[in-house]
Amino acid sequence: MDIKGEQFIPVPRQQVWAALNNIDVLKQAIPGCDSMTRLSDTEIEATVTAKVGPVKATFKGQVTLSDLDPPNGYSIRGEGKGGVAGFAKGGAKVRLTDAPGGTTLQYDVDAAVGGKLAQIGARLIEGTARKLADEFFVAFTKIASDPKE
Amino acid sequence: MYAFDYQRPASVKDAVALSGDETVFLAGGQTLIPTLKQRLRQASVMIDLGAIPELRGITVTADTVTIGAMTCHADVAMSPDVRAAIPGLASLAGQIGDLQVRNCGTLGGSIANNDPAADYPAALVALNAVVHTNTRTLPAEDFFTGMFETALAPGELVVKVVFPKPRRSAFAKFRNPASRYAIAGVFVAETGDGIRVAVIGAGPGVFRIPAMEEVLTKDFSVAALTGIAVDADGLNEDMHATAAYRAHLIGVLAARAVTSLT
Numbered sequence: 097m098d099i100k101g102e103q104f105i106p107v108p109r110q111q112v113w114a115a116l117n118n119i120d121v122l123k124q125a126i127p128g129c130d131s132m133t134r135l136s137d138t139e140i141e142a143t144v145t146a147k148v149g150p151v152k153a154t155f156k157g158q159v160t161l162s163d164l165d166p167p168n169g170y171s172i173r174g175e176g177k178g179g180v181a182g183f184a185k186g187g188a189k190v191r192l193t194d195a196p197g198g199t200t201l202q203y204d205v206d207a208a209v210g211g212k213l214a215q216i217g218a219r220l221i222e223g224t225a226r227k228l229a230d231e232f233f234v235a236f237t238k239i240a241s242d243p244k245e
Numbered sequence: 246m247y248a249f250d251y252q253r254p255a256s257v258k259d260a261v262a263l264s265g266d267e268t269v270f271l272a273g274g275q276t277l278i279p280t281l282k283q284r285l286r287q288a289s290v291m292i293d294l295g296a297i298p299e300l301r302g303i304t305v306t307a308d309t310v311t312i313g314a315m316t317c318h319a320d321v322a323m324s325p326d327v328r329a330a331i332p333g334l335a336s337l338a339g340q341i342g343d344l345q346v347r348n349c350g351t352l353g354g355s356i357a358n359n360d361p362a363a364d365y366p367a368a369l370v371a372l373n374a375v376v377h378t379n380t381r382t383l384p385a386e387d388f389f390t391g392m393f394e395t396a397l398a399p400g401e402l403v404v405k406v407v408f409p410k411p412r413r414s415a416f417a418k419f420r421n422p423a424s425r426y427a428i429a430g431v432f433v434a435e436t437g438d439g440i441r442v443a444v445i446g447a448g449p450g451v452f453r454i455p456a457m458e459e460v461l462t463k464d465f466s467v468a469a470l471t472g473i474a475v476d477a478d479g480l481n482e483d484m485h486a487t488a489a490y491r492a493h494l495i496g497v498l499a500a501r502a503v504t505s506l507t
């Protein structure tokens with residue numbers, strides 16, 4: 097599954113880039129993120145509780161940043177295990193370009209789930225991924241545009 | 246299934262008082278029980294709403310049909326009063342899931358879960374129904390907020406739904422033959438506020454199609470729908486149907502609903 101989109105953020109590119117690399121910002125923007133710990137410059141450990149309808153599962157896993165090209169973009173990949181619920185993995189390519197009055201953030205997300213979640217939720221995975229991606233980028237835009245950040 | 250405590254209160258007040266972190270309300274259990282069995286959800290306390298008389302029953306007046314949250318789909322489908330007052334609503338209830346689902350599943354459970362493929366949200370939105378919770382009332386369009394999301398606050402319960410009687414209404418659905426979930430469903434109603442067309446199964450949640458409502462208001466006929474294309478952007482896509490297929494299906498189903506009323 098593949099979800100593409102773009103989001104206008106009314107602050108300069110350098111500031112958006114800084115926010116993309118700030119784990120406090122990422123933690124606030126990722127829906128259901130319980131904790132985030134930086135292991136190295138490019139590795140982050142995360143716990144995320146996903147709640148969609150009747151299902152609630154906590155995923156523990158690692159997030160890796162690659163293709164770092166400051167301040168133009170990077171790739172972010174994560175893989176988590178949710179115990180009996182199954183596993184989820186996904187990633188996003190993020191590109192930043194200047195736009196009048198701010199920055200355009202383009203994203204290209206791919207995601208996959210396996211295990212029981214995939215069996216039961218097959219008809220809903222696409223919608224769920226789209227919803228979570230939307231929530232993330234809307235929250236990220238809001239936080240990144242905040243003058244305090 | 247993980248272990249949980251079980252409570253069966255006798256009033257809405259007691260049920261709400263029992264709710265807290267990680268508690269779940271049990272209505273008909275058609276989604277909740279399979280989810281618990283698969284350990285995709287863990288509950289501390291299950292609050293069974295099955296022994297609360299004020300949540301059950303169907304009342305029909307000159308202008309409205311009121312259905313208690315814990316009324317099962319089969320009771321709505323078979324009710325002579327609902328069939329006489331809003332045949333489209335009785336017909337929709339009779340098409341939900343299978344016999345077992347219709348005899349356990351409830352109106353309140355269906356709308357509180359707000360599955361994108363649930364049928365009831367189409368009737369609530371097209372008929373401009375009003376949802377009564379234990380704390381407030383809100384129009385259906387404000388109640389459904391997105392995929393599996395509603396305006397309900399934690400611990401808030403749906404008590405009943407009040408449907409204004411339409412002049413006429415019909416529901417047409419194309420269901421997956423195995424799961425019987427709607428691949429798409431369209432509810433068309435001529436209400437006191439004009440024609441309303443609501444779609445389920447095709448998008449992340451229930452939505453209306455203003456372009457169809459507009460042409461049907463001028464001319465309530467299948468011919469009027471010709472040339473109204475539904476945008477596939479944002480519609481659901483899965484192994485059963487592409488977004489474009491669903492967009493086309495909405496047009497077909499709207500025409501079927503209109504045909505059954507003319």
